[in-house]
Amino acid sequence: MIFKIALKNFLRQGMRAFLNVLVTALTMVAVVFNLSLYNGFLDQAISNMVSTDVAGGHYRTPEFDLLSPTEWEDQTFKPSDILSSLPPSDKAEVLLLQGQIFPNRRLFPVQLRGMEMNQTLLDLPFSKLEEWDGPIDDVIPIIIGKQMAAKSHLKMGDYIVMRWRDRFGAVDALDAHVVDVVPMINVRLDEGVVWMRLDHLRKITHRENEASWVAVKNFQGAIAHMDFQAPEILLKDILDMIKNDRRFATIIWIILIFLAGISVFNTQYLNIFKRQREIGTLMAFGMPPARIVRLFTVEGSLAAISAVGVALFLGTIIFTWFQSVGLDISHLSESNIPIRENIFLRINPVEVVLTAVIIVAIMIIVAWAPVRRISKLDATQALRGRAIT
Amino acid sequence: MMKNFLRGCLVSAFLLTLIGFLLLPQPGQTEDAKVHRLLVAVDNNMWATTKHIDGRLIIDNGRRVRELAMESWMEGVTRSYSVYKSPARERGTKMLKLDRKLWMYTPQTDRKILIAGHMLRQSMMGSDLSYEDMMEDEKLSESYTGTIDGEEELDGVKVLVITLKARRKSKTYQILKIWADPVRTVVLKEEAYAKSGKLLKTIEFKEFRLIGKRLFPKRMIFRDMLKNNTKTTYMFDEIEFGIKIPKKYFSLRVLKR
Numbered sequence: 001m002i003f004k005i006a007l008k009n010f011l012r013q014g015m016r017a018f019l020n021v022l023v024t025a026l027t028m029v030a031v032v033f034n035l036s037l038y039n040g041f042l043d044q045a046i047s048n049m050v051s052t053d054v055a056g057g058h059y060r061t062p063e064f065d066l067l068s069p070t071e072w073e074d075q076t077f078k079p080s081d082i083l084s085s086l087p088p089s090d091k092a093e094v095l096l097l098q099g100q101i102f103p104n105r106r107l108f109p110v111q112l113r114g115m116e117m118n119q120t121l122l123d124l125p126f127s128k129l130e131e132w133d134g135p136i137d138d139v140i141p142i143i144i145g146k147q148m149a150a151k152s153h154l155k156m157g158d159y160i161v162m163r164w165r166d167r168f169g170a171v172d173a174l175d176a177h178v179v180d181v182v183p184m185i186n187v188r189l190d191e192g193v194v195w196m197r198l199d200h201l202r203k204i205t206h207r208e209n210e211a212s213w214v215a216v217k218n219f220q221g222a223i224a225h226m227d228f229q230a231p232e233i234l235l236k237d238i239l240d241m242i243k244n245d246r247r248f249a250t251i252i253w254i255i256l257i258f259l260a261g262i263s264v265f266n267t268q269y270l271n272i273f274k275r276q277r278e279i280g281t282l283m284a285f286g287m288p289p290a291r292i293v294r295l296f297t298v299e300g301s302l303a304a305i306s307a308v309g310v311a312l313f314l315g316t317i318i319f320t321w322f323q324s325v326g327l328d329i330s331h332l333s334e335s336n337i338p339i340r341e342n343i344f345l346r347i348n349p350v351e352v353v354l355t356a357v358i359i360v361a362i363m364i365i366v367a368w369a370p371v372r373r374i375s376k377l378d379a380t381q382a383l384r385g386r387a388i389t
Numbered sequence: 390m391m392k393n394f395l396r397g398c399l400v401s402a403f404l405l406t407l408i409g410f411l412l413l414p415q416p417g418q419t420e421d422a423k424v425h426r427l428l429v430a431v432d433n434n435m436w437a438t439t440k441h442i443d444g445r446l447i448i449d450n451g452r453r454v455r456e457l458a459m460e461s462w463m464e465g466v467t468r469s470y471s472v473y474k475s476p477a478r479e480r481g482t483k484m485l486k487l488d489r490k491l492w493m494y495t496p497q498t499d500r501k502i503l504i505a506g507h508m509l510r511q512s513m514m515g516s517d518l519s520y521e522d523m524m525e526d527e528k529l530s531e532s533y534t535g536t537i538d539g540e541e542e543l544d545g546v547k548v549l550v551i552t553l554k555a556r557r558k559s560k561t562y563q564i565l566k567i568w569a570d571p572v573r574t575v576v577l578k579e580e581a582y583a584k585s586g587k588l589l590k591t592i593e594f595k596e597f598r599l600i601g602k603r604l605f606p607k608r609m610i611f612r613d614m615l616k617n618n619t620k621t622t623y624m625f626d627e628i629e630f631g632i633k634i635p636k637k638y639f640s641l642r643v644l645k646r
Contacts, residue, residue, distance in 0.1 A: 105617030173583035
């Protein structure tokens with residue numbers, strides 16, 4: 001009976017009820033959208049990094065640090081039999097050294113990355129390097145990413161001078177031929193990176209069979225004098241970044257929920273102020289104050305419950321549209337975020353249910369809080385409309 | 390007895406002839422020795438146990454010219470100390486080289502920075518010289534062996550063109566080509582090549598003058614041939630050889646305001 005009365009009262013509120021429902025529904029949609037966007041962002045970044053660089057982890061020397069380029073040359077190693085005997089689908093040897101190119105005769109420091117050509121573990125578009133069958137006595141083939149091409153003003157077919165140091169420290173230089181400019185989904189493998197065939201890089205630097213790391217599909221057990229960097233370690237910075245972003249996003253979610261809560265709270269407060277006579281009448285007819293509180297609370301909570309339905313409707317439309325276009329994050333290409341393509345939502349059902357439950361619970365609390373005063377009202381004063389001033 | 394004496398004389402004569410024949414200079418050896426002698430003479434001109442230079446680095450990057458005034462004290466190939474005197478931005482910057490380590494001190498930060506290992510290969514103060522180029526002051530005669538390519542005339546002087554190959558694989562420039570004046574025993578021009586044969590740097594030695602018993606250039610012009618239109622001129626305004634350098638100059642304690 002209380003529910004019926006509450007529903008009638010709720011519907012009678014008209015525009016006020018509609019606005020409450022809409023605000024609460026939009027809050028739910030916004031929070032779920034935000035959560036799903038972060039999920040999609042994280043999935044995409046991890047997927048890109050795993051497929052192009054991280055794989056199932058790296059074997060490196062314990063002292064190797066990607067952020068210390070001046071030490072790279074001292075941290076190469078000859079992969080052990082365990083690693084070198086793995087099939088091409090299970091490992092990729094990479095050699096990383098410092099170098100310089102001179103586009104338009106201007107110095108441009110680069111990373112020289114040598115990649116095995118027969119590996120299939122990592123998904124990198126290096127077919128043009130693989131096709132090269134000429135000698136490398138005068139010209140050496142290289143591939144660069146689109147971002148690198150834009151920054152260095154290079155294009156496919158260009159010739160540039162490339163300089164490096166060999167294993168002994170002697171300086172050497174050759175003309176490099178840009179055989180392809182490729183789109184890199186992982187921007188970390190694009191900016192400032194010159195890709196070469198591993199055999200070429202090893203030959204010109206006299207580093208036979210040496211590598212800076214070996215990416216593997218699966219952990220191969222502990223290897224003497226080697227460190228295994230699991231994907232969680234290699235992806236730590238991106239995971240930390242998303243975690244940090246989520247922390248900041250929580251503040252926005254709290255503000256949104258607070259605003260929706262204020263809206264319901266305000267409506268409830270206005271209700272008991274405007275409907276004092278109604279409350280007094282119900283008391284006069286013998287309805288216990290606790291029941292009246294319950295009636296008003298249900299009435300207020302109906303906004304949250306209806307919002308779930310409206311959010312479901314609005315969310316379906318918005319999310320369906322969004323999944324068809326995605327979010328263009330090309331403006332982030334200058335940053336170090338390993339994503340190039342549009343990102344899409346990954347909706348986690350648990351997060352959706354949890355969000356809805358939390359918001360509904362908060363709305364019920366804010367619907368109940370202002371109407372608690374009813375239990376203390378004097379019926380005669382309420383009938384006169386003077387119980388709350 | 391006479392017979393034995395004669396036999397002994399014959400054997401001795403034969404051995405002496407053989408030794409003499411072996412000691413005769415072969416065609417290749419003559420050239421090597423000639424080049425080596427020239428390189429030693431060049432080193433005697435250019436290289437000293439201790440040096441004091443009051444000079445300037447004029448860095449022209451093709452768009453802008455900067456001039457840095459500096460004073461340096463050098464001891465052999467292992468120790469050197471430099472203080473920058475101008476411009477205002479660089480005044481008080483100090484560099485101390487001890488063996489294969491180089492410390493840099495900047496008064497703005499009041500800190501010592503160690504430039505070691507591969508960082509030595511970076512460009513020094515935006516010039517055409519790397520820290521390593523600046524530090525590598527080894528004797529040519531000890532680091533390279535050479536062959537004469539021919540004779541040329543350079544700036545009106547008859548010079549020998551000599552290709553030098555590094556004795557050690559770790560030498561930065563494995564191939565050098567020098568234009569050396571055999572009369573004055575000085576180098577007028579030097580080209581540094583990559584192992585592949587690509588020309589990387591050139592150095593021109595200009596305005597030789599007599600300092601004591603040495604002929605030393607007044608300026609050296611460095612050009613990075615991979616860069617466009619850049620050059621760095623090292624002006625030796627004052628230079629002294631064989632001086633006594635205070636010990637404190639080669640101590641880390643000197644790196645302070």
